[in-house]
Amino acid sequence: DLLLDDIVLTHSLFLPTERFLQQLHQQYPWGARGGSRQALGCHEAPLAPQELYLLIMKDTSLYHDLEDEILKLHQLVETVELKVADETPPPNKQVKPLFRHFRRIDSCLQTRVAFRGSDEIFCRVYMPDHSYVTIRSRLSASVQDILASVTEKLQYSEEQSTREDALILVTMASSGEKAVLQPSEECVFTTLGINSHLFACTRDTFDSLVPLPEEIQVVPGDTEIHRAEPEEIANHLTAFHWELFRCIHELEFVDYVFHGERGRRETANLELLLQRCSEVQHWVGTELLLCESLGKRAHLLKKLIKIAAICKQNQDMLSFYAIIIGLNNAAISRLRLTWEKLPGKFKNLFRKFENLT
Structure with missing residues (x-):
């Protein structure tokens, strides 16, 4: 029922969840469904051997004579589990839970799962002298909670705070x-x-804050991008962004549009995807500007346009738009000699892509 699906998805805009559940119970009472007890019994029946097996395993050290019986029961449990799995009809649509535990790590090769507000992460909070403390905090923590953790780390007393x-x-x-x-x-x-x-x-030291030295210093460009093939980079971007996109529940789009700041804790996965778009834009412009020679810069510009074309072919529109918007940066547009050195075929292709954005 598409209408019911839409109502369930957007109910938070009209009704609190508790009231919505009451309405569902009134509209679809469990007792009115025929064969409900029989269905419940069929569901609980396969669980009985599993529960019995777990209870026996707890006492196996006390009853050594039951080894043969335990082995037979183990085989029975495996048979029941396989039978239940075979009889389970395949779902028409893959259903992902909105909230799954996610351990935030730097490696992008790991399978991504969804953030939830109660997940804990480690974060650095810097001081005016660029020293820092590392705190462990919930993803949904308020600024007040973060400051409390920082204050505890710095051993500030409650009076001082x-x-x-x-x-x-x-x-x-x-x-x-x-x-x-x-x-x-x-x-x-x-x-x-x-x-x-x-x-x-403190408010007294606010005006004296300066960025971290590593953020101000210019670092050499990434030489890997010059050695890698466009297809390799494009496919990597597509795979990584697909992992991020799969973590987003439809409800996050609803909360982001209608709830704004109030629904931020429910849109963490969408926020990360939007942040990733900004990262790709920044990466494109930075790598081009860090190229020292004109020839290398023109070659990289050509490669980035080709990467955008492959991403578009892969239907990775996030990477496609991020790269094109990054190339539209004012600092990149002013590289007149670089654009003049670009082959006409790629100039026309970029203009075509530019019109899409």
Whole structure:
């Protein structure tokens, strides 16, 4: 029932969940369904041998004479499990749970699973002197909770934290742009901008905050991108972004559009995908600008356009649009000699892609 699916998906816009469940129970009472007891019995029957097997295994050290019986029971449990699996009809549509435990790691080769607000992550919070403390916090933690963890790490007393020199939480970008976060704000970890970090300071030291040295210094470009084939890079981007996209539940789009800041804790996976789009844009512009020679820069520009074309062919529109928007950056557009060195075929292809954005 498509209408019922849509109502279940968007019910939070009209009814609280508890009231919605009451309406569902009134509309679809369990007792009115024929054969419900029989269905329940069929569901519980395969569980009986499993429960018996687990209970016996707990006492196996006391009754050594039951080894043969335990082995037979184990075979029975395996037979029942295989039979139940064979009789289970294949689902028409793969159903993913919205919330699954996710351990945040740097390696992008691991299978991605969805974030949930109660997941715990490790985060660095920097001080004005660029020292830092590492805190363990929930993904949905408020600014007030984060500051409490930082204060505990710094061994501030409760009295000191209530004075005028109480800590505030600040986001700082590599450009030097600063913003003070309000104590009630939540899920700040997933909404940090590119090259942004969290700083804890007093209001007196707010004006003296400067970006981290590694954010200001220019580092050499990534030589791997010059050696890798366009197909390899495009396929890697597509696979990685598909893993991120699979973690997003439809409800996150509803919350992001209709609930805004209030629904941020429920849109962490969508926020990460949007942040990834910004990362790819930033990566494209940075790699081009870090090329020292004109020939290498023109070759990389040609390769990036080809990567965008392959991503479009792979239906990875996130990578496609991110690369094209990154190439539309004002700093890239001003590279006149680089664009003149680009073959006419790729110039026309880029104009075609540019019109799509």
